[in-house]
Structures are given as C-alpha cells and as structure tokens.
Amino acid sequence: MRQNMNQLLAYFDSELPGVNAFLEAETDKLSGLVRDVARHVLLGPGKRIRPIMTICTARVLGFSGDVMPLACALEMLHSATLIHDDILDDADLRRGRTAAHVAFGTTQSVLAGDVLLALANRLGASYDIPRVNLLLADGIMATAEGEILEMGSLEHPVVDRDLYMQIIIGKTARLIETACRCGAAVATRDRQAEDVAGKYGLNLGIAFQLVDDALDYVSPSDTMGKPEGGDLREGKITLPLIHLFEDLGESEARTLLTSIRDHTLDEDGQQRVLAMVREGDYANRTRETAARYIADAKAALAGLPDRPERAVLSLAADFVLSRKK
Amino acid sequence: MRQNMNQLLAYFDSELPGVNAFLEAETDKLSGLVRDVARHVLLGPGKRIRPIMTICTARVLGFSGDVMPLACALEMLHSATLIHDDILDDADLRRGRTAAHVAFGTTQSVLAGDVLLALANRLGASYDIPRVNLLLADGIMATAEGEILEMGSLEHPVVDRDLYMQIIIGKTARLIETACRCGAAVATRDRQAEDVAGKYGLNLGIAFQLVDDALDYVSPSDTMGKPEGGDLREGKITLPLIHLFEDLGESEARTLLTSIRDHTLDEDGQQRVLAMVREGDYANRTRETAARYIADAKAALAGLPDRPERAVLSLAADFVLSRKK
Numbered sequence: 001m002r003q004n005m006n007q008l009l010a011y012f013d014s015e016l017p018g019v020n021a022f023l024e025a026e027t028d029k030l031s032g033l034v035r036d037v038a039r040h041v042l043l044g045p046g047k048r049i050r051p052i053m054t055i056c057t058a059r060v061l062g063f064s065g066d067v068m069p070l071a072c073a074l075e076m077l078h079s080a081t082l083i084h085d086d087i088l089d090d091a092d093l094r095r096g097r098t099a100a101h102v103a104f105g106t107t108q109s110v111l112a113g114d115v116l117l118a119l120a121n122r123l124g125a126s127y128d129i130p131r132v133n134l135l136l137a138d139g140i141m142a143t144a145e146g147e148i149l150e151m152g153s154l155e156h157p158v159v160d161r162d163l164y165m166q167i168i169i170g171k172t173a174r175l176i177e178t179a180c181r182c183g184a185a186v187a188t189r190d191r192q193a194e195d196v197a198g199k200y201g202l203n204l205g206i207a208f209q210l211v212d213d214a215l216d217y218v219s220p221s222d223t224m225g226k227p228e229g230g231d232l233r234e235g236k237i238t239l240p241l242i243h244l245f246e247d248l249g250e251s252e253a254r255t256l257l258t259s260i261r262d263h264t265l266d267e268d269g270q271q272r273v274l275a276m277v278r279e280g281d282y283a284n285r286t287r288e289t290a291a292r293y294i295a296d297a298k299a300a301l302a303g304l305p306d307r308p309e310r311a312v313l314s315l316a317a318d319f320v321l322s323r324k325k
Numbered sequence: 326m327r328q329n330m331n332q333l334l335a336y337f338d339s340e341l342p343g344v345n346a347f348l349e350a351e352t353d354k355l356s357g358l359v360r361d362v363a364r365h366v367l368l369g370p371g372k373r374i375r376p377i378m379t380i381c382t383a384r385v386l387g388f389s390g391d392v393m394p395l396a397c398a399l400e401m402l403h404s405a406t407l408i409h410d411d412i413l414d415d416a417d418l419r420r421g422r423t424a425a426h427v428a429f430g431t432t433q434s435v436l437a438g439d440v441l442l443a444l445a446n447r448l449g450a451s452y453d454i455p456r457v458n459l460l461l462a463d464g465i466m467a468t469a470e471g472e473i474l475e476m477g478s479l480e481h482p483v484v485d486r487d488l489y490m491q492i493i494i495g496k497t498a499r500l501i502e503t504a505c506r507c508g509a510a511v512a513t514r515d516r517q518a519e520d521v522a523g524k525y526g527l528n529l530g531i532a533f534q535l536v537d538d539a540l541d542y543v544s545p546s547d548t549m550g551k552p553e554g555g556d557l558r559e560g561k562i563t564l565p566l567i568h569l570f571e572d573l574g575e576s577e578a579r580t581l582l583t584s585i586r587d588h589t590l591d592e593d594g595q596q597r598v599l600a601m602v603r604e605g606d607y608a609n610r611t612r613e614t615a616a617r618y619i620a621d622a623k624a625a626l627a628g629l630p631d632r633p634e635r636a637v638l639s640l641a642a643d644f645v646l647s648r649k650k
Binding site for chain 2: 122
C-alpha cells in the first residue's frame with residue numbers, strides 16, 4: 001500500500017511543477033487588479049485534483065500532445081467557482097486562508113472569477129475541439145446549479161440524502177467529471193470512452209466531497225486549515241449531520257435543523273451535536289458511503305486501456321478515500 | 326432618410342420576435358433562483374444590438390443556417406456582464422429599472438451572471454466551430470479588462486482621451502465586435518471577412534458608447550430612463566467631461582476631477598458642471614467624434630458582399646449615430 005502511494009506521489013511530483021508553472025505564467029499575464037485575486041486563489045495550497053485528472057485521462061487514452069493548457073483550464077474553472085462561491089457563502093476562510101473577497105473586495109473578486117472563466121474557455125477553445133468547450137460550459141452550468149440547489153435547500157423543512165447528494169454532485173462532482181471527460185475528449189472522439197472517463201470522475205468527485213464532509217467532523221483545525229465542525233457552524237447540512245437527523249426523532253431533528261440554520265445553536269449546543277456525531281460514528285459512516293462510490297469509480301476504469309495512467313487513476317481513487325486531511 | 330429608417334425598423338421587426346422568443350425559452354429552462362434574475366435583465370427593455378449584429382453579419386456573408394442560438398448567446402454574454410457590472414458599480418438603476426443585485430441580492434446576481442456566461446458558451450459550442458468559442462472567450466475577457474481599466478483609472482491623476490477610449494473599447498466595443506466576428510465565423514472560415522466584420526463592429530461599438538455618453542448630458546430622464554448627468558453623479562468620467570477638463574486650466578481641472586471622484590461635488594456644483602458642458606457644446610463634440618467612428622464602420626462594409634444585410638448594417642450605423650435616446 002505504501003509503495004502504491006509512493007507511485008501516486010511520484011506521478012503528482014512529475015506533473016505538478018508543470019501545472020504550477022503554467023498557472024503562474026497565465027496569471028502573470030492578467031491585469032494587476034485581478035491578477036492578485038487570481039494568484040491568491042490559484043497559486044494557494046490546493047490538491048490540483050482536477051488538472052491531474054485531465055492529464056491522466058488524456059494520457060490513458062493515448063493523447064501525446066500538450067494537455068497542460070486544458071488541465072489548467074479545469075483548475076481555473078474550479079478557482080473561479082471558489083471565488084464566486086466565497087462571495088455567496090460569505091465564507092471568511094478558504095483552505096485555511098482568508099477568502100479572496102475579504103482580502104480584495106467583492107468587486108475584484110467578481111471580476112477575477114469572470115476573467116478566470118473566460119481564460120479557461122479560451123484555453124479550451126485552443127484545442128479546436130468543439131466538444132471540449134461544450135463540456136466546459138456544462139461543467140460551469142452544473143456547478144452553478146449545485147449552488148442554486150444548495151441555496152434553495154435552505155427553504156426545505158427537511159434535508160434528506162437525495163437532496164444532499166444532488167447538491168454535492170452539482171457543486172463538486174460534476175466539475176471533476178468534466179475534468180475527466182475533457183481529458184478523454186482531447187484524446188479521442190469515441191464517446192463511449194469519454195463516458196467511461198466521466199463515470200470514473202463523477203463517482204470519484206462524489207466520494208471526494210463525502211470524505212471532505214466526513215473530515216470536517218473529525219479533523220483538528222491544524223490539518224484541515226479550518227475549525228472542526230466548521231460546516232455545522234456555517235449552517236451547512238452534510239451527510240454526517242443527516243445521519244444524526246435520521247437517528248433522532250422527527251421533531252427533535254426539525255428543531256435542531258432550524259437552530260442550525262438560524263444560527264441560534266450556541267457553542268454548548270454545537271459541542272453537543274459534535275459529540276453526538278462522534279458517538280454515532282457518523283463521519284465513518286459517511287466515509288463508508290464514499291467507499292461505495294470509490295468502488296464504482298474503480299470499476300469504471302476497467303473500460304479504459306491498460307496504460308500506466310490507469311493504475312494512477314486507481315491509486316488516486318484509493319487516496320481520495322483514505323486521505324486524512 | 327425616413328424611408329431608410331423604416332427599412333431598418335422593418336428588419337428589426339422581422340428578427341426581434343425570434344430573438345425574444347429564443348431568450349424567453351432558454352431562460353424558462355433555468356432554475357428558479359437565477360431564472361428570475363436572468364429574466365429581469367434579459368427580457369427587460371433593451372436594444373438587442375448585439376444579436377442583430379450577429380444575425381446581419383452571418384447573413385451578409387451567406388450563412389443560411391440557424392443563427393438564433395449564437396445571436397442570443399451574445400445577448401446573454403452582454404446581460405451577464407451587465408449583471409456583474411451592476412454589482413461592481415453598485416448602480417441602482419439599469420436601463421431605468423432597478424438593478425438586478427438590488428432587486429434580487431448579490432448572491433443570486435453573481436450566480437445568474439455565471440449561468441448566463443455558461444449558457445452562452447454552451448450555445449456557442451453547439452455550432453461545432455472552435456473559433457466561435459475562442460471569440461466568445463476573448464469578448465468576455467476584453468469586457469472584464471475594460472472594467473478593470475476603469476477601476477484602475479480612479480487612481481489616475483488625470484483622465485485623458487486615450488485612457489477613456491481604452492475603457493469604452495474594452496467595456497462596450499469589444500463585445501459588439503465579438504458579435505460581428507461570431508456572425509462572420511459561422512458563415513465563413515475566411516479570416517479576412519471576419520476581420521472586416523470585426524472592424525465594422527469595433528467602430529460601431531465605440532460610436533455607440535460615445536453617443537451614450539453624449540446623451541447622458543443632454544437627454545431628460547424620461548427618455549434615457551436615468552437622470553440627466555447620471556454619469557457625473559456616479560463619478561464616471563466620460564468624453565463630454567474630458568472636453569471640459571481640456572478647456573479648463575490644469576489645476577482647475579484637477580480640483581474638479583477630485584471633487585467628482587470623491588463625490589464631494591454638491592448639487593450646485595453639479596449643476597454648474599452641467600451648464601458648462603452645455604455651454605461648451607461638449608455633448609455635440611462627443612457626437613462628432615462618434616461620427617468619425619461611424620464613418621470608419623461604414624467604410625469597412627465595402628469589404629463585405631453586396632447582400633441586403635449590408636444595407637441594414639449601414640443603416641444601423643446611421644441609427645447608432647442619430648439616436649436620441
């Protein structure tokens with residue numbers, strides 16, 4: 001297992017410098033006001049999962065050309081949605097750093113997001129493959145729709161697993177699916193191959209978010225870069241909490257949901273909820289759900305050619321499930 | 326002349342219902358929260374200059390296919406930039422109506438803008454012509470860069486014509502150029518023809534904004550839908566005001582510029598400036614500048630085939646220059 005992870009890390013180590021150098025060069029070309037915002041978000045710490053997925057899916061399907069502009073377009077799309085998303089959530093911290101709109105103001109953040117969206121589309125268009133731009137547009141659309149669904153969910157009397165799943169698919173998984181589909185689309189016009197890559201990406205993306213939501217309830221602030229139970233404090237209803245709702249009586253669950261949404265749950269109440277989530281082992285149950293999606297992601301890989309990158313994609317799936325921060 | 330204008334109006338009358346129906350149908354498919362914002366901006370009163378330009382340039386170059394999705398993509402891009410722009414300017418009125426972010430909130434407005442950008446890109450990608458998506462991306466990029474330039478201009482000790490021209494080219498003219506280039510790009514792969522269409526659009530766009538800025542100083546609020554001298558009140562430095570600066574002594578100009586930017590110019594002071602702009606005939610001088618760009622736009626038309634739409638494009642240029650609201 002450790003040897004496998006070393007193989008995965010070696011792959012990241014071989015590709016990340018190229019990704020970072022490209023992002024650095026592209027953001028350097030931007031106008032001053034948005035360059036600072038773009039650099040803050042784009043060059044901050046991040047897992048670079050999307051560009052690596054694009055690189056891997058392109059390579060596994062035999063693409064030998066320059067995949068870097070497309071890979072980085074995906075990271076730019078992701079950053080653009082983060083920047084705009086932060087304005088929506090009014091989140092003060094992002095990946096443990098001050099959110100862009102707090103550091104730079106709403107105006108610059110709106111613009112920087114727009115510029116990154118445009119830049120990503122331009123990089124995508126440079127491949128002369130219309131399918132790529134269609135995929136990018138669909139990815140942005142799905143991400144925005146996930147946001148909309150999440151905002152709308154605040155009006156729902158209950159939050160169930162179905163709604164939660166739809167939200168995380170829209171907000172996170174679709175763009176990771178897009179990253180994989182784009183990699184496939186530059187390599188081949190075979191739509192079946194693209195669908196296989198997309199299936200891998202979608203399931204990986206779902207698992208990624210599930211693990212993220214599980215980690216929010218277990219990890220100390222120094223590893224996640226945000227305080228434990230941050231989602232609870234922000235009023236975000238994720239699967240660990242939904243497990244708790246399911247185990248509570250209906251009226252108790254409703255009262256708790258209301259107090260979380262209204263931000264009327266005091267510090268003691270929050271600590272009680274955190275303790276109940278721990279006692280119910282709900283974070284681990286969330287991770288078990290993630291494991292099923294990881295299994296589906298890995299099963300999809302059988303439909304891809306047996307090139308070294310297929311092993312990397314498989315290891316990446318393991319990593320997404322096992323990561324501790 | 327009146328007969329010519331009737332010919333132009335007849336063309337608009339023949340195409341606008343299709344544009345409006347398409348926009349109506351597309352916005353209907355959006356999720357509730359952003360649909361309302363999109364409809365508010367997209368289906369409000371507007372000149373639909375961009376989609377008409379796309380239709381005309383496509384037709385004049387012999388395209389006989391369905392140009393409506395692309396034409397409407399241009400209107401969506403325009404609306405998206407308006408929505409985001411309003412958040413930046415914190416403008417309360419847009420085309421005489423309450424700005425979207427005031428009516429619906431910043432959150433929904435950021436999202437609605439993103440969704441319209443994505444939708445426009447998706448419609449563009451449906452043509453299977455990569456050049457179209459490249460043009461759309463460049464158009465959004467240029468518009469954002471115009472915004473950035475305008476924001477940056479607030480720090481400049483003087484605002485001169487060069488800077489002003491760069492700002493209006495970015496904020497307005499490039500997207501009208503994009504509309505014309507896109508129309509050309511679906512009709513032909515001949516880059517020279519696209520460049521001709523682009524030259525027409527760029528010059529038309531510059532003139533359009535110049536006339537807009539002139540009208541701001543002359544038109545009563547009931548025709549423009551915003552109070553006379555609105556730009557002055559908002560601290561926006563446009564050509565009529567730059568003409569005044571040029572005719573004032575340097576130190577007087579600086580003092581005035583500072584008071585306009587700081588919003589320390591009181592009502593009396595504003596009325597004095599408006600009177601000076603009237604006396605100097607600066608609005609008309611601005612329109613004279615516009616006339617030179619209109620001449621360039623019309624000159625470019627010689628490079629396009631002699632189809633009926635070429636006459637329409639010529640009349641549209643006349644209309645842009647002569648419009649009174």
